[in-house]
Amino acid sequence: MANYSTTPGPATAAAVNKRIRRGRIEPIIFHTLNTIFMIILVIVTLYPFLNTIVVSFNAGSDTIRGGLYLWPREFTLQNYKAVFVSGTIYNAFVISVARTVLSTLLNLFLTTMLAYTLSRREYVFRKPITFIFILTMYFNAGLIPGYFLMKDLHLINTFWVYVIPSMISAFNMIVIRTYIGSISESLVESARIDGAGDFKIFWQIIFPLCKPVLATIALFVAVGAWNSWFDAFIYTSSRQELSTLQYELMKLLSSSMNANNNPSVAAGAGMTQGAAAQMVTPLSIRASVTVVASVPILLVYPFMQKYFVVGLNVGSVKE
Amino acid sequence: MDETLTKNRTVRKSKKEKKMTWSLIKSQSQLIYMSVPLLAYIILFAYVPIWGWTMAFQDYKPARSFSDQKWVGFKHFEFLFKDDSFLQVLRNTLAMSIINLILGFTTAIILALLLNEIKKIFWKRTVQTISYLPHFLSWIIVTGIVATSLASDGIVNDVLLKLNLIKEPIQWLSEGKYFWGIVGASHVWKEVGWNTIIYLAAMSAIDPALYEAADIDGASRYKKMLHITLPGIKPTIIILLIMSIGHILEAGFEVQYLLGNGLVLDWSQTIDIFVLKYGLAQGNYSLATAAGIFKTVVSVTMLLFANWMAKRLGEERLL
Numbered sequence: 001m002a003n004y005s006t007t008p009g010p011a012t013a014a015a016v017n018k019r020i021r022r023g024r025i026e027p028i029i030f031h032t033l034n035t036i037f038m039i040i041l042v043i044v045t046l047y048p049f050l051n052t053i054v055v056s057f058n059a060g061s062d063t064i065r066g067g068l069y070l071w072p073r074e075f076t077l078q079n080y081k082a083v084f085v086s087g088t089i090y091n092a093f094v095i096s097v098a099r100t101v102l103s104t105l106l107n108l109f110l111t112t113m114l115a116y117t118l119s120r121r122e123y124v125f126r127k128p129i130t131f132i133f134i135l136t137m138y139f140n141a142g143l144i145p146g147y148f149l150m151k152d153l154h155l156i157n158t159f160w161v162y163v164i165p166s167m168i169s170a171f172n173m174i175v176i177r178t179y180i181g182s183i184s185e186s187l188v189e190s191a192r193i194d195g196a197g198d199f200k201i202f203w204q205i206i207f208p209l210c211k212p213v214l215a216t217i218a219l220f221v222a223v224g225a226w227n228s229w230f231d232a233f234i235y236t237s238s239r240q241e242l243s244t245l246q247y248e249l250m251k252l253l254s255s256s257m258n259a260n261n262n263p264s265v266a267a268g269a270g271m272t273q274g275a276a277a278q279m280v281t282p283l284s285i286r287a288s289v290t291v292v293a294s295v296p297i298l299l300v301y302p303f304m305q306k307y308f309v310v311g312l313n314v315g316s317v318k319e
Numbered sequence: 320m321d322e323t324l325t326k327n328r329t330v331r332k333s334k335k336e337k338k339m340t341w342s343l344i345k346s347q348s349q350l351i352y353m354s355v356p357l358l359a360y361i362i363l364f365a366y367v368p369i370w371g372w373t374m375a376f377q378d379y380k381p382a383r384s385f386s387d388q389k390w391v392g393f394k395h396f397e398f399l400f401k402d403d404s405f406l407q408v409l410r411n412t413l414a415m416s417i418i419n420l421i422l423g424f425t426t427a428i429i430l431a432l433l434l435n436e437i438k439k440i441f442w443k444r445t446v447q448t449i450s451y452l453p454h455f456l457s458w459i460i461v462t463g464i465v466a467t468s469l470a471s472d473g474i475v476n477d478v479l480l481k482l483n484l485i486k487e488p489i490q491w492l493s494e495g496k497y498f499w500g501i502v503g504a505s506h507v508w509k510e511v512g513w514n515t516i517i518y519l520a521a522m523s524a525i526d527p528a529l530y531e532a533a534d535i536d537g538a539s540r541y542k543k544m545l546h547i548t549l550p551g552i553k554p555t556i557i558i559l560l561i562m563s564i565g566h567i568l569e570a571g572f573e574v575q576y577l578l579g580n581g582l583v584l585d586w587s588q589t590i591d592i593f594v595l596k597y598g599l600a601q602g603n604y605s606l607a608t609a610a611g612i613f614k615t616v617v618s619v620t621m622l623l624f625a626n627w628m629a630k631r632l633g634e635e636r637l638l
Binding site (some may be wrong): 006015026027030031034038041042044045046047048049051052066081086110116117118120122123125126129132133136138139140141142143144145146147148149165168170197198199201202223226228229234240244249252253254283286290293294297298301302305 | 339340343344347349350351352353354355357358359360361362365366367368369370371372374386411430433434436437445446447450451452453455456457458459460462463464466467469472474506507512538539565572573574577592594595599600604607608611612614615618622
């Protein structure tokens with residue numbers, strides 16, 4: 001390579017030509033392959049949802065015949081009616097919404113309040129409290145001791161078991177604290193000169209200024225609360241009225257999976273459907289519950305997308 | 320005379336110091352009101368349960384008081400390591416977590432490299448938005464989709480049959496040999512887009528002058544990827560790899576629990592499922608706690624090891 005730049009000759013001219021030609025064709029091939037790959041990725045990601053939505057709007061008895069891809073064959077709202085008429089899912093939906101809203105509000109307020117105190121460099125307990133919180137990111141006592149704690153606190157079979165144990169997250173605290181660190185110190189100083197106490201500074205100045213980072217954290221907390229089912233599974237499983245949407249979906253999933261693996265159970269399930277519910281099958285019910293459980297997230301998340309990268313980058317900066 | 324003087328002076332000094340600390344605490348009372356209750360909260364929910372680890376060294380009986388429990392030393396730990404089912408569970412956990420690690424890293428890096436080559440911002444955004452989407456859905460929904468896609472009349476068998484790759488549908492979820500791969504693929508499907516965020520952020524920080532210089536030297540796209548982009552994100556890759564070492568026994572719980580069934584039990588059960596089964600379902604709290612402690616101790620040890628590695632490699636430390 002070094003040779004031709006100093007002594008040009010016929011052989012190197014050909015090489016240069018070849019390079020130019022390759023320079024034209026190669027990007028085209030690459031871009032075509034890359035675009036095809038991306039299209040496949042988009043299809044592989046989106047198709048399962050589209051298909052689930054189609055199944056949820058198709059008559060269950062017809063879905064069994066198979067061959068249902070991108071459009072319902074026998075359009076019906078029967079599946080959704082069956083889901084909401086049963087009352088269980090409707091109730092679970094209300095519980096899920098309640099826990100998500102409550103968890104998100106409490107979490108944002110408390111985590112930001114803590115982050116504010118730990119962002120004050122003059123605060124005497126800053127270091128020990130920060131350390132105690134960060135340590136919780138790396139270990140936990142485990143399932144059984146955790147269960148016994150909930151039992152001792154009389155939280156088992158109450159609504160509060162969804163909210164109270166997860167009010168603060170150390171990781172989110174660090175993300176918010178880093179963001180507060182980027183807010184000008186003189187704002188706090190001048191508020192203090194005007195006679196504002198720390199709580200007032202936090203609530204009236206810092207909290208409103210944290211909106212961008214709080215949008216990201218709110219999304220993470222809300223999605224976590226909306227998606228969790230394990231707490232319902234171990235802490236409130238004996239009280240049906242406290243069941244969450246995801247837990248109901250999980251029960252539907254495991255019962256239909258067992259039906260798949262065990263023909264006699266499937267036959268039994270088919271029998272109990274009865275003539276009135278002919279159009280509804282476990283599969284079609286599951287599809288419509290899946291749609292109900294994922295729609296709120298699909299609605300919110302495109303608006304939050306612009307904050308992800310910022311939030312994650314801030315999160316990777318520790319201390 | 321001299322002695323008493325110095326003594327007096329130190330007394331006075333320490334008194335003064337005390338007074339200063341006291342006035343400091345007083346002036347920071349609002350910060351203390353805002354953070355100390357939250358400290359108490361985290362101690363209660365994250366540290367107090369560690370007391371429950373004593374159960375692992377007892378033959379724990381729920382109805383008895385603490386002083387009436389029978390202490391048995393390391394009996395339960397010994398039992399675990401002689402128990403074939405625990406060793407099998409350990410094997411499954413390690414296998415699935417290593418598969419997830421390798422698949423997760425390679426797919427995310429490859430996708431990030433390919434996304435980075437897309438120059439049309441709108442198309443890039445669209446692909447990214449869609450690829451993040453599954454990250455926000457619960458594992459319940461994702462495993463539901465996986466189960467539907469892998470059913471004997473599901474889309475995967477459908478495509479394979481149409482391409483004449485197989486003669487008859489494969490029972491994906493009923494055979495243990497496929498289980499680890501299915502769990503790995505599910506993780507990739509759910510998280511690949513999300514995992515690219517951090518690499519794309521690292522790539523955007525690479526100096527564009529390097530690419531311009533490479534263009535002038537006539538470097539091909541692959542050469543640029545190989546010699547500029549990959550080395551550019553190498554620190555990010557290394558720190559993420561080191562961080563994931565601490566999670567080597569965290570193969571997860573949800574996917575295996577939700578996708579597992581009686582037929583693939585020998586391949587699907589992880590330590591967390593073991594704990595759940597022995598602890599909450601069978602009431603053998605001591606054994607389950609011992610398994611949980613084992614997991615935590617290994618995780619913390621690996622984390623400290625990773626931290627040491629990071630220090631040796633000159634990367635940013637974790638702790």
